[in-house]
Amino acid sequence: MMNEESVSVLSKQDKLDRRYLRMALVWAENSYCKRRQVGALS
Numbered sequence: 001m002m003n004e005e006s007v008s009v010l011s012k013q014d015k016l017d018r019r020y021l022r023m024a025l026v027w028a029e030n031s032y033c034k035r036r037q038v039g040a041l042s
Helices: 002-042
Strands: none
Touching: none
């Protein structure tokens, strides 16, 4: 059985992972939109 400390560390890491995933999604979306705009312009 895990003690409470390891559980809190895991949830902290999980929150960080989710934040980075969200940031990565936003970046991917932005670069995709920019590419679409560039393609539309040329």
